[in-house]
Every structure is written in structure tokens, then in C-alpha cells.
Amino acid sequence: MLMINSRAGAVFRFVALCGMTAPVLMLVLWTVASLMRPGYDQLSQYGSELGTGPNATIMNANFVVTGLLIIVFATGLFANIRGVRWTRMGSILLGVFGAGEGAGGFFPCDPGCPITAQSVSQLTHNVDAVIDFVAIALAPFLFSLGLNSDDRWKGYRSYSLVTGLIAIGLFLVFSAASLGYLGFVGLFQRLFLAATFLWIEVVAIRLLRISGHHPSLRP
Known part of the structure; x- marks a missing residue:
């Protein structure tokens, strides 16, 4: 049993990393x-405009590798949280976000990333981006709803809830900018992703700490 718990701890430390x-x-x-x-x-x-044109390989590889890392993390997070529907739904949406990030590297946008699709790759990229961003906008909020039932995670409920509300608000502003109602679309995209990626970082650090203090991870 000790060996099994030790292996489980190692697996979840890898997932957290x-x-x-x-x-x-x-x-x-x-x-x-x-x-x-x-x-x-x-x-x-x-950001996706860096995935087409000179040196596009850097950003496209970024999307693919980052997406795979997030999928692995989301899978481990789903397994770690006790059986709470909302929190597990948040973990699933995080995995959807990871899959969407990876897909973005295989279907780059056309130059300028126009809303009106000019190619199959652009159309796929547009659909992927909508699903991708909706998923990560909702993930922290849904994740927060069930944290009180898990003593290891309930201290992160308020942070996840606030992040979720901020992410949803920034997503709406970013969407308005994408549709041409506001300027600075790049700024709003970065603010939106900064809030959500920071949340991923904080939650991953918490999972790493749990894996050290709770070898079984599911006491």
C-alpha cells in the first residue's frame, strides 16, 4: 500500500508540474x-497572428505543447478532487481549453486572423477559439462551486470564484473588441489569458503541495 501511495504521489506531482x-x-x-x-x-x-508568417513554428509549437500540458494537468485535477459535480465540470472545461490550445497550433489563422473565414484553417481556428475561450472563462467559476466539500481545496474557493467572474467579464470585453466594438483587442486578449493562466498556475502549485502532504491524494 505504501508503494502504491508513493507512486500515486509521484504521478500527481508530475501532473502538477x-x-x-x-x-x-x-x-x-x-x-x-x-x-x-x-x-x-x-x-x-x-496572439494567434504569430502562428502565421515568419517564425510561425514557435507560436504553433507553443500552442501544441502548452495544450498537452494543460490536458495532463486537467486530468490529474479531475482525479484529485472529491466527487463534486461542479468542480469536476470545471476540470473537464480546463481539459477542453487544453485541447483547443493544441488544435490552434494545427489550424493557424490567416494573416490578420479575420473573423470572416478566408480558408478552412481560418474557419476551424475561429470555431476552436470560441470553444476554447468559453471553456477557460467558465472553468474557474464552475471549479469554485464545489470546493467547500473538500477540506484540501476549500481555501481556494474565493480565489477561483473571483477569477471566474473576472474571466467571464474580460471574455465579454474581449469578444466585443474582436467584433470591432472596442479597440485594443490584443490588450483585452492578454488580460483575459493572464487571469486564467495565473489561476492555472496557482491551482497547480496547490496540487503539488497536496501531493506532498497526502500521498494517497484521496484520503
């Missing part, structure tokens, strides 16, 4: 890709 790595990797490679794109405007351009 995947979650901790994803936001950092996204930030680093996004920064590198943008610095290698002369004239790229962080305030007015989508």
Missing part, C-alpha cells in the same frame, strides 16, 4: 515569437 509549466512556457514562447516579429503590436493584434 505540467500545470505549473504550461503558463510559464506560454509566456516565454509568446514573448520570443513577438520579439522576432518586427512591427507586431501587443495591444492591437491577436
Whole structure:
């Protein structure tokens, strides 16, 4: 039994490290890709615009690897949380977000990432982005709803709830900017993703700590 618990702890530490790595990797490679794109405007351009044109491989690889890391993390998070419907739904949506990030690397947008699709890849990218962003906007909020039933996680309920509300609000603002009702679409996209990726980082760190104090992970 001790050996089984030890292996479970090692597995969940790996899962937590995947979650901790994803936001950092996204930030680093996004920064590198943008610095290698002369004239790229962080305030007015989508991150996905770095996935087409010169050095597009950097951003597309970023999407794929980060997405895979998030899927692994979401799977472990689902297994760690006690049987609470809302929290598990939040974990599932986090996995959907990871899958969407990965898909974005295989279906890059056309130059400028137009809302009106000019190619099959652009159309797929648009649909993927909507599903992707809706999933991560709702994930922290749903995740928060069941945390009080798990003593190991209930201290993170308020943070997840506030993050969820902020994410939903920023998603709506970002959507308005994407449709042309507001400027600075790049800024609002970054604020939205900053809030949600920070939440992933914080939750992953908590899972890492739990894996050290609770070898069984499901006491």
C-alpha cells in the first residue's frame, strides 16, 4: 500500500508540474515569437497572428505543447478532487481549453486572423477559439462551486470564484473588441489569458503541495 501511495504521489506531482509549466512556457514562447516579429503590436493584434508568417513554428509549437500540458494537468485535477459535480465540470472545461490550445497550433489563422473565414484553417481556428475561450472563462467559476466539500481545496474557493467572474467579464470585453466594438483587442486578449493562466498556475502549485502532504491524494 505504501508503494502504491508513493507512486500515486509521484504521478500527481508530475501532473502538477505540467500545470505549473504550461503558463510559464506560454509566456516565454509568446514573448520570443513577438520579439522576432518586427512591427507586431501587443495591444492591437491577436496572439494567434504569430502562428502565421515568419517564425510561425514557435507560436504553433507553443500552442501544441502548452495544450498537452494543460490536458495532463486537467486530468490529474479531475482525479484529485472529491466527487463534486461542479468542480469536476470545471476540470473537464480546463481539459477542453487544453485541447483547443493544441488544435490552434494545427489550424493557424490567416494573416490578420479575420473573423470572416478566408480558408478552412481560418474557419476551424475561429470555431476552436470560441470553444476554447468559453471553456477557460467558465472553468474557474464552475471549479469554485464545489470546493467547500473538500477540506484540501476549500481555501481556494474565493480565489477561483473571483477569477471566474473576472474571466467571464474580460471574455465579454474581449469578444466585443474582436467584433470591432472596442479597440485594443490584443490588450483585452492578454488580460483575459493572464487571469486564467495565473489561476492555472496557482491551482497547480496547490496540487503539488497536496501531493506532498497526502500521498494517497484521496484520503
